[in-house]
Amino acid sequence: MDVSNRALPTYPFAGIPTFLSAPIQSDLARLDADIAVVGIPTDEGSPFLPGSRLGPRGIREHSLRFGAGGFYDGRDGREYLAEELRDGLIADTGDVDVLTTAVELTFDNVTARLAAVLEAGAMPVVMGGDHAISYPVVRAYRQPLHVVHFDAHIDYSPFLHGFTYTNTHAFRHIRRLENVLSLTQVGIRSLRNTRVAVADSRADGNRVIGMQEFRDVGPRGIAELLPADAAVYVSIDIDALDLSLVPGCVSAEPDGLLYAELRDALVALAERTEVIGFDLVEVNPLLDVGTGVTSYLAAHTMVEFLGHICAQSRWASRRAERAARRVEASGELRANQRE
Numbered sequence: 001m002d003v004s005n006r007a008l009p010t011y012p013f014a015g016i017p018t019f020l021s022a023p024i025q026s027d028l029a030r031l032d033a034d035i036a037v038v039g040i041p042t043d044e045g046s047p048f049l050p051g052s053r054l055g056p057r058g059i060r061e062h063s064l065r066f067g068a069g070g071f072y073d074g075r076d077g078r079e080y081l082a083e084e085l086r087d088g089l090i091a092d093t094g095d096v097d098v099l100t101t102a103v104e105l106t107f108d109n110v111t112a113r114l115a116a117v118l119e120a121g122a123m124p125v126v127m128g129g130d131h132a133i134s135y136p137v138v139r140a141y142r143q144p145l146h147v148v149h150f151d152a153h154i155d156y157s158p159f160l161h162g163f164t165y166t167n168t169h170a171f172r173h174i175r176r177l178e179n180v181l182s183l184t185q186v187g188i189r190s191l192r193n194t195r196v197a198v199a200d201s202r203a204d205g206n207r208v209i210g211m212q213e214f215r216d217v218g219p220r221g222i223a224e225l226l227p228a229d230a231a232v233y234v235s236i237d238i239d240a241l242d243l244s245l246v247p248g249c250v251s252a253e254p255d256g257l258l259y260a261e262l263r264d265a266l267v268a269l270a271e272r273t274e275v276i277g278f279d280l281v282e283v284n285p286l287l288d289v290g291t292g293v294t295s296y297l298a299a300h301t302m303v304e305f306l307g308h309i310c311a312q313s314r315w316a317s318r319r320a321e322r323a324a325r326r327v328e329a330s331g332e333l334r335a336n337q338r339e
Contacts, residue, residue, distance in 0.1 A: 012064035033091035045132025051286035058295035080307030114140030128281030223268035248288025
């Protein structure tokens with residue numbers, strides 16, 4: 001049988017586990033991609049059980065199950081990410097250097113890595129780690145942007161007793177950044193959210209949307225809260241989903257989003273706004289069941305969201321612009337090296 005024109009098979013149990021089997025580009029000065037995957041393996045902001053530091057590794061391993069040629073969605077009969085993967089437009093940049101017990105220095109490394117990715121013209125796709133990492137990620141952006149936060153928890157704790165950089169503080173920090181135009185928090189429902197934290201978030205002008213309101217307005221209603229074509233950063237805590245779906249999450253809560261509800265909200269955001277980056281956090285492989293279903297669901301969420309971002313006409317129309325910017329940056333680098 002002639003198989004010369006067929007792609008070689010790939011297996012999720014073989015090879016180096018990069019996200020979607022994308023090439024590794026750890027030298028950011030030479031980054032040549034439209035999408036840069038970044039792992040942040042730290043869980044020092046988690047006050048209960050450790051293990052989400054292993055999230056990036058677990059998500060990468062389960063992303064291999066989607067193959068290296070994109071994915072087909074039978075709901076609309078389309079293929080997604082085929083061009084990005086075929087043309088090498090997705091790069092896995094590896095993990096940020098984590099300095100154990102030196103949280104602020106780790107955060108500086110996170111911001112520096114993300115700034116380098118953005119300078120190279122790539123869109124960051126970030127894997128945590130606990131939710132504390134979202135603050136130094138968003139801190140790297142300089143352009144005005146809106147933030148949409150999917151979570152069971154408000155993550156808006158007051159700064160007390162020297163605690164300022166846990167996974168319960170990230171969005172109080174983010175809202176104070178001068179370029180953050182708005183913060184929309186979706187799926188907030190935990191009985192462990194305090195009255196003070198929720199009241200503070202609302203007093204700062206943030207939209208706090210619980211499950212009843214989410215189901216009243218629907219996924220598209222969430223997207224319509226943002227201006228059309230606005231620059232939006234999306235942060236996804238895996239515990240936004242119902243606890244029955246995410247056994248490998250230390251902070252899972254009942255009465256959460258179904259996968260279809262989260263997916264449809266993310267797709268609506270991709271269609272209405274310009275998503276300029278996103279993270280997914282709080283996957284804890286140490287707590288997961290044997291099949292790694294939480295890591296798989298995290299990879300599934302990221303792959304499907306990324307596919308819909310790249311399917312938008314605004315993304316396709318800028319491929320040439322991004323390619324030209326990379327060529328220009330590469331030329332400047334060579335010129336500096338000759339000097």
